[in-house]
Amino acid sequence: MGLGIPEVLTILALAGLVLTAFASALRNFSRPDDRQDSRPTKREVQR
């Protein structure tokens, strides 16, 4: 289709960025709930 090296690199960069973001999301989401929410609860805030 006549795509040169810069065009292929652009496509690879796009895929790489998006997959890295996805992997980071997956890691955060599958983290076990042993660590509590980093924010205090509403009751703690009011105190």
Next chain:
Amino acid sequence: MSSVLNWSFFIVYSIGMVILGYVGMRRSKTAEDYSVAGRNFPNRISIPLFAASFLSAASIIGFSGAAFDSGFSFLLLYPLGFAVGWLALQLMAMKFRRGPSWNTTPDIFAERYYSKFMRSWMALFYIAYMFLYVVIGLMGVGLIVSVFLGVDSRLAFLIVGVVFLAYTSMGGMYAVGWTNVVQFALLASGIALAAGFGLYKAGGLGNLFAELGAISGDGIAQGDLLDITRGGDYSANFLIGSAAALAGTVIVTTYYHRMFFSAKDDRRAGSFIGFSAPILLTLYVGIGVIGWTARVLLPSGTGQEEAFPSLIAMMPAVMAALVLTAVAAAVMSSIDTQLLSAGVMMSHDIYHKRLNPRATQRQIARVSRWSTLALGIAAIVLAMAEVALIIEIYNFFITIAATTLFVPLMLGLYWKRTTKEAGIVGTIVGCVGGVFWHVFGPASIHAVTVMVPLVLVLMVVVSVRTAPPPADVVARFHSREDIPDTVEAH
């Protein structure tokens, strides 16, 4: 084009949205319900909410036009910059979860820069920025809806304005979240349908690229549309600058921050952006395909912003009605979030934090609703008064937002030593310098490539020459444990 069919689609859609707004109003008891949906959103709302907010009038009409005009380099001009922004936001997610009572981005600026001035200045900047986005969005949707419903564009601004204003001002963040789920489904199907239709008409992907490569004339040589620099029209410097500007703009966008505040817990807040990224990239490629097929299918001399509407005019009636409803949905899903941001900052940062610190939850919620309504009405009036080329205004604002907000936000979140004085100087110089460069500077060098390093150096110099930030601020923003209760005392 069947106008009865179009009206039916639009009316069903509008009634659905207003009902969701009403349900949202019943659900919103406190100011926090209205601004951050009671900090309760699961990913099945946050993901479509983020994706639908991301795709706006500029995305669909403007970017398919940009793909039409620039060919393959569209990918380097827009999606690449966005992808950098998504990754950065995803990696920064937990930084936005450190304030238990944060409602708005000015909360972060006020606490990190321990300055009431920063709260007001950032709130006013963001309110103006969001308000103008709403006006631009309304203009974009008006152009499409006026064709869609066969009415004058001013009447279209009014019709669209009334619908989105009704559900947004009634239901706040709950309504915005729920409506965006529906809007996301609509806009994703619309983009898929339009791209599929274009590809079918163009004779498949292979044929599309062959024909795109063969186009010449209007300052384009054969093969330029498949070249990432558009035959040398875009310098590497310009491409990097605009990608950086887009990434910077994504990071500082206040309504994405409110999605972090609205998420149910850290797991959700830390994942909805990354999960949305592949979905959004797919949709942007679809938008590219829409523009590229339009270039091949439409006669030469067709205007850039006519590309998508002209392609729709070629579709069968039912498909055209669905795609047009999808465009209306895409636009409303962005301007509702933007308008709500402005309304919430008006009530939270200006009214509650500066004018009436003793205001009750009920008062704040009421001010939120009324300021959202008032700003919305003002936006409709402005949209009705003037029409300008959407993508140009959009480019101007993403540039100023990036030069003003990016360095102060990043330094504040990641460098302990950043001081109040540096924040004030950085935001003011970034804003004034960005406007100045955009208007008077050479077009070949992007304002962001000049202003970001300049503001960075300036803020570092000012920080080391002024007194370090108080210990509680450093603890709140930069320690791993023991987040202090509040630093509001400053």
